[in-house]
Amino acid sequence: MTAQETAERGKHTPGPWELVLENRTAPTIESKGRYIAQTITYGNPETIENWDIANARLIAECPTMYDYIYVQARRGDMQAQKMIDKIGAAEQG
Numbered sequence: 001m002t003a004q005e006t007a008e009r010g011k012h013t014p015g016p017w018e019l020v021l022e023n024r025t026a027p028t029i030e031s032k033g034r035y036i037a038q039t040i041t042y043g044n045p046e047t048i049e050n051w052d053i054a055n056a057r058l059i060a061e062c063p064t065m066y067d068y069i070y071v072q073a074r075r076g077d078m079q080a081q082k083m084i085d086k087i088g089a090a091e092q093g
Contacts, residue, residue: 015063019056021048027056 013031020028027048029036039055066087072080 012063012066017060017063019053019060021053024048027052029056029060 013034013036015031017029017031017036020030024038025048026038026040028038037056037059039052039059041049041052041055069080069083073084
């Protein structure tokens with residue numbers, strides 16, 4: 001499964017996504033140089049907190065997790081199918 005196929009199915013920016021910390025005021029998630037998100041939580045806005053980095057790492061793995069869940073749903077995993085259905089409902093608003 002290619003990143004493009006996954007993105008078309010999930011309607012998200014193709015992976016892989018990566019965590020970027022250099023020259024940033026907050027952990028940043030990017031894909032091929034394109035901005036996806038930043039994680040800024042509680043605390044001093046001048047300081048990158050450990051949970052900001054942990055949250056960013058989790059977000060950066062979303063395309064990979066989506067691929068895994070999608071494959072499991074196709075194999076008949078009902079819990080995975082429910083997750084895919086929720087993601088689809090979220091996309092529709």
